[in-house]
Amino acid sequence: MALIVQKFGGSSVRDAERVMNVARIVTDTYKAGNDVVVVVSAQGDTTDDLIEKAAEINKNPAKREMDQLLTAGEQISISLLAMAIESLGFPVISLLGWQAGFNTNSVYGFARIKNIRTNRLQAELAKHNIVVVAGFQGLNRYDDLTTLGRGGSDTSAVAIAAALHADKCQIFTDVEGVYTADPRKVTSAQKLDEITYDEMLELATLGAQVLNNRSVEMAKKYSVELEVLSSLNPVPGTIVKEKIKMEKMLIRGVTKDTDVALITVIGLSDNPGVAFQIFSKLAQRNINVDIILQSVGRDGTKDLTFTVSQANGPKAVELVEELTVSEGTKITCETNVAKVSIVGAGMESHPGTASTMFEALYAQNINIKMISTSEIKISVIIDTEDADRAVSAVHNAFLPND
Amino acid sequence: MALIVQKFGGSSVRDAERVMNVARIVTDTYKAGNDVVVVVSAQGDTTDDLIEKAAEINKNPAKREMDQLLTAGEQISISLLAMAIESLGFPVISLLGWQAGFNTNSVYGFARIKNIRTNRLQAELAKHNIVVVAGFQGLNRYDDLTTLGRGGSDTSAVAIAAALHADKCQIFTDVEGVYTADPRKVTSAQKLDEITYDEMLELATLGAQVLNNRSVEMAKKYSVELEVLSSLNPVPGTIVKEKIKMEKMLIRGVTKDTDVALITVIGLSDNPGVAFQIFSKLAQRNINVDIILQSVGRDGTKDLTFTVSQANGPKAVELVEELTVSEGTKITCETNVAKVSIVGAGMESHPGTASTMFEALYAQNINIKMISTSEIKISVIIDTEDADRAVSAVHNAFLPND
Numbered sequence: 001m002a003l004i005v006q007k008f009g010g011s012s013v014r015d016a017e018r019v020m021n022v023a024r025i026v027t028d029t030y031k032a033g034n035d036v037v038v039v040v041s042a043q044g045d046t047t048d049d050l051i052e053k054a055a056e057i058n059k060n061p062a063k064r065e066m067d068q069l070l071t072a073g074e075q076i077s078i079s080l081l082a083m084a085i086e087s088l089g090f091p092v093i094s095l096l097g098w099q100a101g102f103n104t105n106s107v108y109g110f111a112r113i114k115n116i117r118t119n120r121l122q123a124e125l126a127k128h129n130i131v132v133v134a135g136f137q138g139l140n141r142y143d144d145l146t147t148l149g150r151g152g153s154d155t156s157a158v159a160i161a162a163a164l165h166a167d168k169c170q171i172f173t174d175v176e177g178v179y180t181a182d183p184r185k186v187t188s189a190q191k192l193d194e195i196t197y198d199e200m201l202e203l204a205t206l207g208a209q210v211l212n213n214r215s216v217e218m219a220k221k222y223s224v225e226l227e228v229l230s231s232l233n234p235v236p237g238t239i240v241k242e243k244i245k246m247e248k249m250l251i252r253g254v255t256k257d258t259d260v261a262l263i264t265v266i267g268l269s270d271n272p273g274v275a276f277q278i279f280s281k282l283a284q285r286n287i288n289v290d291i292i293l294q295s296v297g298r299d300g301t302k303d304l305t306f307t308v309s310q311a312n313g314p315k316a317v318e319l320v321e322e323l324t325v326s327e328g329t330k331i332t333c334e335t336n337v338a339k340v341s342i343v344g345a346g347m348e349s350h351p352g353t354a355s356t357m358f359e360a361l362y363a364q365n366i367n368i369k370m371i372s373t374s375e376i377k378i379s380v381i382i383d384t385e386d387a388d389r390a391v392s393a394v395h396n397a398f399l400p401n402d
Numbered sequence: 403m404a405l406i407v408q409k410f411g412g413s414s415v416r417d418a419e420r421v422m423n424v425a426r427i428v429t430d431t432y433k434a435g436n437d438v439v440v441v442v443s444a445q446g447d448t449t450d451d452l453i454e455k456a457a458e459i460n461k462n463p464a465k466r467e468m469d470q471l472l473t474a475g476e477q478i479s480i481s482l483l484a485m486a487i488e489s490l491g492f493p494v495i496s497l498l499g500w501q502a503g504f505n506t507n508s509v510y511g512f513a514r515i516k517n518i519r520t521n522r523l524q525a526e527l528a529k530h531n532i533v534v535v536a537g538f539q540g541l542n543r544y545d546d547l548t549t550l551g552r553g554g555s556d557t558s559a560v561a562i563a564a565a566l567h568a569d570k571c572q573i574f575t576d577v578e579g580v581y582t583a584d585p586r587k588v589t590s591a592q593k594l595d596e597i598t599y600d601e602m603l604e605l606a607t608l609g610a611q612v613l614n615n616r617s618v619e620m621a622k623k624y625s626v627e628l629e630v631l632s633s634l635n636p637v638p639g640t641i642v643k644e645k646i647k648m649e650k651m652l653i654r655g656v657t658k659d660t661d662v663a664l665i666t667v668i669g670l671s672d673n674p675g676v677a678f679q680i681f682s683k684l685a686q687r688n689i690n691v692d693i694i695l696q697s698v699g700r701d702g703t704k705d706l707t708f709t710v711s712q713a714n715g716p717k718a719v720e721l722v723e724e725l726t727v728s729e730g731t732k733i734t735c736e737t738n739v740a741k742v743s744i745v746g747a748g749m750e751s752h753p754g755t756a757s758t759m760f761e762a763l764y765a766q767n768i769n770i771k772m773i774s775t776s777e778i779k780i781s782v783i784i785d786t787e788d789a790d791r792a793v794s795a796v797h798n799a800f801l802p803n804d
Binding site: 016019020050053054056057058061062064065066068069071072073075076078079080082083084086087093094096099120143144145 | 466467484
């Protein structure tokens with residue numbers, strides 16, 4: 001008998017029909033002889049509706065009260081799912097985050113799980129109950145409710161799987177698994193049978209949006225085997241684990257991220273401290289810098305180029321202006337750029353990977369503004385208007401349509 | 403400085419505008435130098451909406467899961483009210499039932515409060531916070547959420563007032579206080595300045611529906627001074643307390659209850675055990691019997707007449723049939739009857755009260771089917787179609803229009 005943790009997102013439980021569908025998946029797993037813990041998010045647009053209700057009353061409410069409000073969302077979905085499972089004739093109990101033992105720190109709206117006291121969870125499993133747990137939420141040491149931030153239910157599911165040493169953590173979504181590219185845009189996109197944690201992390205960071213990144217990091221840390229699969233179509237999904245069997249595929253996916261602001265600083269004095277100052281200030285302000293490029297400019301000056309998210313663009317420009325006010329530099333911020341990346345653990349041992357990618361872009365006449373490489377990924381910054389064409393071209397170069 | 407508990411029902415917080423209105427009432431009380439604890443129900447139709455959502459999934463869900471579901475309603479209203487109070491610039495914190503220390507027994511859907519651990523409440527008041535508490539809900543010894551049943555928020559408010567020895571418990575509703583009759587039907591109905599707990603209990607039982615009965619019982623037990631007043635119209639309401647100053651008014655109110663089933667058993671053998679058997683069986687099945695009348699029938703038999711709520715009518719008839727199957731009795735159940743009552747502590751010392759009431763009904767040609775009297779109330783059972791006319795006639799006899 002295995003212990004399986006299953007997680008269903010908001011769209012999977014958005015109405016009575018979908019809730020019954022989830023109940024059937026869960027009870028099928030239970031009927032097959034498994035212990036089952038189910039983690040659910042709030043139904044459909046519940047969270048957004050509650051945020052809207054709050055905004056009508058207070059534009060900037062205390063984060064503690066916001067968490068008190070939002071946690072009602074999963075409270076509704078867990079009890080409804082428990083009722084659905086009960087209606088199919090199976091023993092079931094729903095648990096709120098705090099009832100399931102989720103202890104977090106006190107960063108309201110983006111709390112971190114400190115630990116899970118599993119005694120209640122284990123007692124309910126010992127009674128052969130299917131246990132339905134509210135994702136996204138926990139309790140801090142003041143006995144106040146906290147939330148883990150958007151996508152937090154994935155993290156809740158992985159945390160329970162880690163705490164209970166579950167055999168598998170299944171993340172049900174509205175896609176059938178992890179694809180080599182966005183299947184709505186690239187017709188030759190293929191579903192992956194397996195992928196490593198590291199590759200998944202790169203794909204998640206790059207905007208694939210299948211799995212919340214914190215949950216993948218946690219799964220890697222505690223060796224929780226993840227499976228990404230569809231709640232609507234019962235076919236095998238994609239397994240995420242530490243080591244996967246070698247496949248012919250050199251790369252695991254091509255992704256596109258358009259939330260990029262490209263900041264260029266021209267004419268920086270060649271003083272070693274300047275770049276350091278800029279990036280340490282950006283870090284202090286919680287501005288994540290992605291790709292950095294430094295090059296020699298005219299007359300002994302340096303040029304610095306880096307990318308941040310579009311929301312952070314104006315703040316980053318302002319900061320750089322403050323720091324270089326005496327330098328006479330020229331600062332620009334471009335937002336009509338996109339990052340296209342290929343990810344794959346296999347590329348380490350294949351020196352030709354980068355040139356295959358660049359060649360595919362060159363053949364399409366797509367101009368590369370920046371390049372960044374890591375052991376398992378290559379990213380390029382290009383014009384946004386070229387992005388979809390670039391993804392297709394690169395995908396076809398590595399994973400041609402059969 | 404006084405400590406005031408204020409309770410607002412669902413219609414008082416049904417939308418953002420009403421929530422802001424409540425926030426103003428609360429903060430005005432706080433500004434006047436009082437400590438304030440506010441108890442709120444779920445917004446408007448939230449509870450009914452949640453019940454409907456559940457019914458779509460499971461017609462007869464576990465009561466524990468129903469309570470898990472419904473308690474989300476007040477969770478939403480308390481956090482929204484806290485945000486509204488915050489937006490007016492006052493220190494505030496919202497507490498769920500369990501955070502406020504409400505311990506109940508485990509009768510899901512109709513739990514009784516066992517005690518309130520007030521340490522959190524007192525700590526928040528010591529920090530000069532306005533404390534917004536979720537009514538209607540508590541926690542049992544298994545760490546599961548419970549609800550107190552419809553109208554439970556009144557009980558929550560009175561329980562907090564009792565536990566904190568509050569100076570006053572204000573129950574805000576959509577009427578301006580307790581009236582001598584339904585003001586929508588009887589134009590001469592007058593608002594009472596004061597009323598005793600006992601009178602209020604009789605009025606509540608008789609269908610006045612201003613205050614939940616359990617809350618009045620609790621207020622009487624712990625000598626909590628109640629005030630019933632309007633959340634929309636800032637005028638003094640009705641004070642409910644143990645002893646009130648004498649007024650000229652002989653009676654405190656005339657009420658009508660149409661949820662009455664009148665059951666008649668004709669031809670019961672004159673065996674002393676029979677009536678006892680019937681009522682003990684009814685009690686075992688949780689059927690509340692209101693008025694009972696026994697009279698001598700033909701040929702040494704007895705006739706028995708009693709009233710129950712309409713929902714219990716068929717079950718009561720069935721029970722009586724089982725018990726009297728060998729007796730050859732005739733059993734009827736009438737539902738087109740109503741109970742009209744007058745309530746007033748003053749009538750004890752005024753023997754003419756009953757005859758004034760009967761005379762008023764006689765003058766209107768209204769036939770009385772049954773009469774029941776207690777120290778502070780007289781009830782008559784009449785045809786439903788006469789009920790409104792009866793209330794007006796009786797009201798005018800005791801409290802004539804000025």
